[in-house]
Every structure is written in structure tokens, then in C-alpha cells.
Amino acid sequence: MTASNETQMSADASADTLKLRDIVKRFEKPGQGQILVLDRVDMDVEGGAFVSLLGPSGCGKTTLMNVVSGLVEPNSGTMRRGDRDVSPNDLSLGYIFQEPRLLNWKTVAENIEFALEARDVPESEWEERTERYLEMVGLGDEGDNYPTRLSGGMKQRVAIARALAIEPEIILMDEPFSSLDEITARDLRQELLEIWQREQKTILFVTHDINEAVFLSDYIYMMNTDGEMFAKRNVDIDRPRKYDDPAIAERETELYREFHENVVH
């Protein structure tokens, strides 16, 4: 573990910082024995921050995020917040997957109600929440439409509304824009940042796209293919950020160089 902490967190922020320590995860692969996916990984997710997990494909980013989500049980390691050990069940989480993962046989509004029902939100609140969050992602008129009639970008907007509708503190996002065309993806990133700032959410964002990570994040964790977290880097660029800001390109180049040294041997 060579993670160097560039930031000194304020005492305030550290109280609701989610701290993962020494997370180890091994998977059994048929014919290959055990594979070490996460090698004693540490990660701090500060409250209200936009945090990215950056790394090449198959490096265990999604696995690490799923340790937070509870979909993956680590072999060892702790997750703490304040002075207490926490489990995924103690956290208020939303999830936006790489694919929209909508129920195609339900209307857009019913897809959001599915999550509300699953989270035991009282039925009396469904209509108001569905309307509110569909409006927020710009799909106020699509509630009665079926997902199969929507474009890829619109489907991912529905998935964002679904994650927001359960009103989580932390939103987990797993390469949510990677299957969209670049123009659609850029629009969605802008809107995501606006929503994040207005709604005061914490976002943990998995990506393999350095430019995307720099544009979006407050700080970036970088992983290599050996399951090690080798760096934590800040992005000190004022918001709102612009795609053509030379500072973004510059930071991207620096991080790329670092990646190249650590990942490509």
C-alpha cells in the first residue's frame, strides 16, 4: 500500500467519513485457484464528496464498491464511520449500475415505485417522489412510458431517478455512462454534478476513464490490476468545471503518466 494522502481532512468531515481499512477479497476461479482481487485496500469516502475509483478493467473497482453496497462480502477488513463499525445495512445507499437494469415490463414510474416498495417507503409518498425525481432528471413527461421506448441515455436517467428516489446519503455509480455516446454522456455528467451539489449527496463513482474522473471528482483513488490501491489524488479545480478547461487536460495528463508508471510495466 503506497497510498499517499495529500489532503488533511477537517475534523468535521471526518465524523461522517466512511473509512474502509485493510479490505481483502479473494475469488475462487475454476482452474486458476484463488485470485486476490482486493489486496488490503484502504479508502475514505468523505461526506458530501464526489469520490472516484479509477483503474483499468478487471482491477477490482466494482468489487470494492460492492463491499460498500453489501453485494460482496470481503474476506477481511473493516468499514467504520465516526467511531463505530458499520455494515452496508447501516448505510443509506443508492446504486446506479453500468446498465440501466430497468424492469422493461413496468412503466418508468412503476420502475421507481419498485425501488420505493422494496425500501418500504409508504405508498402515500410514491406519487410525489416519483414525480419529483423524474422531473429532476428531465423525464417529467415519461412516467407512463415503457423503458423499451426510451433511448439509452434516457434509460440511464430513469436509473438515476430510481437511485435518488429512495433518498440515499451515498450514491454508488458503476461506470454508469460508459455505454453511452460521448455527447449524451457529457450532458448527463453535467446534470449529475448539478444534482449532486443541490441535493448534497455523497457519490462514489467507479470509472476507467481518466478524463471523466478528473471532470467529476473531488478526489480520485487509483487502483492497479494486482488489486492494490496505489494512490489517492485530489482534483483542485474550481466548480463549475468546463470540459475545455486546460487545467482538466493538464491534471488528466499527470494522472495518466502516473497510471502508466504503476500499471503498465
Place this chain on the structure above:
Amino acid sequence: MNRLHQSLYTAASLVVLLGLWYAGGLAFPEVLPGLPETLAALITVLTTPGPYGNMFYFHVWKTIEMLFASLFVSMIVGTILGIALGRSDSLESTLSMWIYGWLAIPSLVIVFVSAIWIGFNATSGYFAVPVVITPFIALNMWEGARNLDPDLAEMAEFFGAGRFQKFKDVIVPQLAPFLFASFRSGLSIGWKITLLVEAFLLTRGVGFMFKRYFDNYDLPTMMSWLIIFVVFLIIVEYGVLAPLHERVMEWRPEAEGVRVTE
């Protein structure tokens, strides 16, 4: 192609078929019963009591009763079996060979064995027909259960959906096309087996009527019975199954010809 065009094509195919039949009946009277004779026989069947003083609807009803009772049982057993096979690897390894073995048993053998075990009565039929069609339904549902989307299961798991909500909102809708396909194949196979049972073992039902008029070499009356039951099955398909299928599947993009922009 709009609806009017479709019905015109359907009507045209019917007219051509009747025309060919009429011409064929004139050309090969020994092979093909003439159209006028068949119509006359059909009217007789529809209006006068047949053997044992029963009207045609009694026999049709008896056949329907056996067919649909068997389908009901087979759909339940076959669906449970198929889903269990698709969900459990160990069950799949244990049972898959036997399912294929079961499928390989000729239905005629099942009917005969039922008669020996149970006797020449309707109970044999209520046993034999489900035994024949259940593996077909299980095979279909097995395929459906294997194709359940793990991503959706993970999504439902993450959001914390309960067992019932997962079943009703995530699993059943994915299985719906397979349920329809199972029901259709069960219906078409089941009706053939029901006829076998009635022809060999019973003294009522459409199968028995075929047997009886076969013994008399009465081809026009056999044709009339065939027409009656084929019309019934077409009504079931177009009157019940197709509209239901369309309703359940209305979310599909092609339902309104809308192109998905991906």
C-alpha cells in the same frame, strides 16, 4: 400491412383452400371426401344426436374437459419442475437425463400402460395426458429459468426487494413468454393425446367419434369432427391466447412499431 389487408389475406387463403378441396373432391373422390358431402355430414353432426344419444357438444365438452384439466395440472407441475431445474445445478445434474428419457417415451406407450394400470376409463386419460405433456412444459420453463437475468436479480437484491416482490415483479414477467409457449405446445400436444385416449379407451369425446366413423369408413363425418375441433382451437388461439399475450407483452418495443434508439 394493416388489419384490413391481413383479414383479406386470411379470407383469400380460406377461399383457395375450399376451392382446392372442392376440385380435389371431384378429381379423387376415393381419397378426398367431397366438399358438399362433408358440409352435409357436418350439418348432420351439428343437428342430430350421435351414438348413445349424445349431441356433438357433449363430446366436444368431454374432450375439452380432459384436455384442459390435464393442461392445468401439467402447467403447475411442469413450471415448478422447470424452474427448479433452471435454478439448481445439482437438481439439473440429477434429473436432466431422466427428463430427456421421459420425453423419449412414445405417447402411445404411455396411453397403453395407463390402460393396463388403471383400466379402460377416463381416469386413465386424466393420468396419461398430463404424463405426456408435463415434460414438454418442464423443458420450456427450464429454458426460461436458465435465462433469468442475473443483473436484474442483483438490482432487486440491492434495493432490498422481498421474496414476493422479486417473484411477482422480476421473475414472473421474465418467464411470461415461456409460459405462453409452454401453454401453446401443451395444448397442441395434449389434444392429440386426448384423442388417442378417447379413441383407444373410451366411448365418448372427439377421439371416440373419429374411431367410430373410421370403423364405418365414413370419411365426410370424420372431416366434420376435425373441422369442429380445429375451429375450436383456432378460437382459443385468436380469441384468448393471442389477445392475452399481446396484453402481457405490450411493453415490447415492437408492439407499436416504435424503434428503440440506443
